[in-house]
Amino acid sequence: MMFYGPRIRQARELREFTQGKLAKAVGVSQALIASIETELRLPSEALLAKIAQALTLPIAYFSEPQSLEIPPSSLLFRARASISNRAVTEASRVAEHVLALATSLAKHVDIPVHVHPLHCDPTEAARRIRELLRVPPLEPIPALIRSLERLGIWVLALPVLKDRDAFCMWIEIDGRSIPTIAVCMDQPGDRLRLSVAHELGHLLLHKDKLGRIRSDLEKEAFAFGAELLMPEAAMRKELLPPVTLTTVSQLKPRWLVSMQALIRRGHDLRIVTERQYHYLFQRLSAAGWRKEEPNPIAIERPMLIRKMAEVAYGTPLDYRSLAAACHMLPQEAERLLSFYAAPKAATSGVTSKVVSFPRKRVNA
Structure with missing residues (x-):
């Protein structure tokens, strides 16, 4: 052989x-x-x-x-500068494995891509994406991952990878560029949303610069994510001074971001003074909420890849046939797809349309 x-x-x-x-x-x-x-x-x-x-x-x-190699040097993990080279290599191989499954499934379905790189400042880019998603400027995005999947963005759910959050890439399949975000599913729901929003900023603003470790690019991605999830117009209307822990705890379930993110956003917008900022974080630390906040946000799991699998291999899934096509064992294919939500499932408190797309025509 x-x-x-x-x-x-x-x-x-x-x-x-x-x-x-x-x-x-x-x-x-x-x-x-x-x-x-x-x-x-x-x-x-x-x-x-x-x-x-x-x-x-x-x-x-x-x-x-x-068929696809993701150079470890091309991966950047949000706020994880201390990751070892071995850990990054493992992440790239896991992503290749999941991508091999996804690209195999893509042979059976057509998924149009509705987003393209943007050449503007991060705030304007975030506002354009919110308009594309048809989300009013004063409202939160209730189902971020579902919304991005409807734009044709692949969100890959990676198995647990210690100390790694998310990374992004544009992959080429049959002459098409597919924007892809890979997320590790062992992080709190609010951090997951920020990770996805941050990587979306890199995808849209830095397509030709992905893999470069530069503070200015990270700053732009953070600015994009902040405006996408916590728009300035809404924050100036709802995050009113004097900002307290009670204030941000009440806004957390509405905006589906952490209390810490809301405090930082208020500080960046000069709604929260420098003195208030440090005081609020001291209070968070004293309460033990820097590592684990109260009222956790539900984790939203991606759906698109599993839906692709069901289109190609039926419901219930024929894992044996799927695994054979992807050159993996059936139990591994089942494990990898277990990180995705079933198409009819919804995150608690979140409703959204199921992603749909046509099956490709196969010539006899």
Whole structure:
């Protein structure tokens, strides 16, 4: 059978195996694994079967070239500057795995993209997106992820990845550019919304600069996210001085952002003075709310990718056929899709239309 060595490296990093750990698991030397990954040596069928078993992937996974590679250097994680290179590499491999599933599903459906890079300041960009979403300037966006999915943005739900929030990229599929946001689902609902809004800012404002670590780009993405989720006009109407913890605790469930985000937004807009700002954060710390605020916001899970799977493989999902097409085991396909909401599900307190799109015509 055809064999591609770089796929072993990709799978090994996906499973967080070093070359030494994989070599020990299959009973060979590290040098042999290194030679196989660089295709200086070919594995026997028996050894390839052991490698597939150790990495819990079907042998077919190694029979096709890597269709998509996300360079670890292209990933930027919000507020996570201390992430190790190994952790970033793992995240890129997980994203590639989830993207492989998504791109396989995209062969069966047409998903139009309604957003494009914007060449304006972050505040104006956020206002344009709110207009595109048909959200009034004085109202919150109740279902942010659903709304972005209806614009054709892929929101990938990643398994738990410690200390990582979200990253974004434009991917090319059949000559089309797909805006994609990958989010780790082990974060509070309010932080998840800010992470998604922040990455959307990068997607729209910095398409040709993604992967560059620059403070000015991060500042613009934060400004975009703040205006998108907490528009200045609304904040000046509702976040009235003197701002107190009671004030922000009452606004939190309406705007679906953290108390801390509201305080920072008030400070940025000069509604909250420097002295008030520090005092409010001291109060938050004293109450133990810097790490865990009261009245948590429900987590909104993406839906689009699961809907694509149901269009392609029916309801209930035929995981065996889906997994075979994506070169993964059925139980893994089921696990990856478990992070998505079922199309009829809704986040508590949030209502929205189900994303819909036509099935592609397949010639007989």
